[in-house]
Amino acid sequence: QKEVEQDPGPLSVPEGAIVSLNCTYSNSAFQYFMWYRQYSRKGPELLMYTYSSGNKEDGRFTAQVDKSSKYISLFIRDSQPSDSATYLCAMKREYGNKLVFGAGTILRVKS
Amino acid sequence: DARVTQTPRHKVTEMGQEVTMRCQPILGHNTVFWYRQTMMQGLELLAYFRNRAPLDDSGMPKDRFSAEMPDATLATLKIQPSEPRDSAVYFCASGTLASGSSYEQYFGPGTRLTVT
Numbered sequence: 128q129k130e131v132e133q134d135p136g137p138l139s140v141p142e143g144a145i146v147s148l149n150c151t152y153s154n155s156a157f158q159y160f161m162w163y164r165q166y167s168r169k170g171p172e173l174l175m176y177t178y179s180s181g182n183k184e185d186g187r188f189t190a191q192v193d194k195s196s197k198y199i200s201l202f203i204r205d206s207q208p209s210d211s212a213t214y215l216c217a218m219k220r221e222y223g224n225k226l227v228f229g230a231g232t233i234l235r236v237k238s
Numbered sequence: 239d240a241r242v243t244q245t246p247r248h249k250v251t252e253m254g255q256e257v258t259m260r261c262q263p264i265l266g267h268n269t270v271f272w273y274r275q276t277m278m279q280g281l282e283l284l285a286y287f288r289n290r291a292p293l294d295d296s297g298m299p300k301d302r303f304s305a306e307m308p309d310a311t312l313a314t315l316k317i318q319p320s321e322p323r324d325s326a327v328y329f330c331a332s333g334t335l336a337s338g339s340s341y342e343q344y345f346g347p348g349t350r351l352t353v354t
Contacts, residue, residue, distance in 0.1 A: 169347060170242075170329050172344075172345065173343070224271075224333075228280060228281040
């Protein structure tokens with residue numbers, strides 16, 4: 128079993144929909160939780176990160192972490208075709224530099 | 239606009255040949271990571287350096303892969319000899335310790351390697 132599980136999709140939604148992307152993990156030592164966005168043939172770019180539990184909002188994006196359930200989510204409101212990309216969750220322990228990535232979910236927003 | 243740069247962007251080579259990939263981290267970043275991305279395995283960490291010293295290369299096949307950082311502006315990843323199973327996109331990322339223990343990694347555009 129992988130440390131971080133993420134449904135690869137693809138997830139296809141109409142423009143304007145609310146998108147929910149999720150990851151589960153097994154290592155309770157993870158304290159930092161990140162979402163990266165990767166466009167086709169590009170490198171991943173950091174979208175948001177959260178420390179420990181709670182919510183964080185940035186424009187149309189909201190990240191949620193539920194450490195009791197070992198479950199993290201990324202919500203995208205008013206989704207746009209430009210949001211079409213692969214979204215990777217990543218996690219790391221309190222100390223150290225190693226990120227553990229999920230497999231990535233392919234999102235397609237249709238106009 | 240500070241970016242991680244990688245060369246070459248694409249490389250096609252024959253099995254058995256040596257492959258060298260180069261990365262220029264963002265100026266001032268003291269940690270450099272090498273990742274490999276495939277459809278089957280996703281994004282895997284191969285090795286990383288801090289202040290040019292290798293900290294962890296446990297993800298790298300030691301018999302054929304080597305990673306070095308000859309200076310603060312250059313990181314290299316070599317495969318010798320290359321095999322078809324090495325075909326993947328190789329990403330370099332750099333970062334620096336931000337406030338507290340938070341950490342952000344900035345990825346380069348990747349080197350797409352095909353070994354025939």
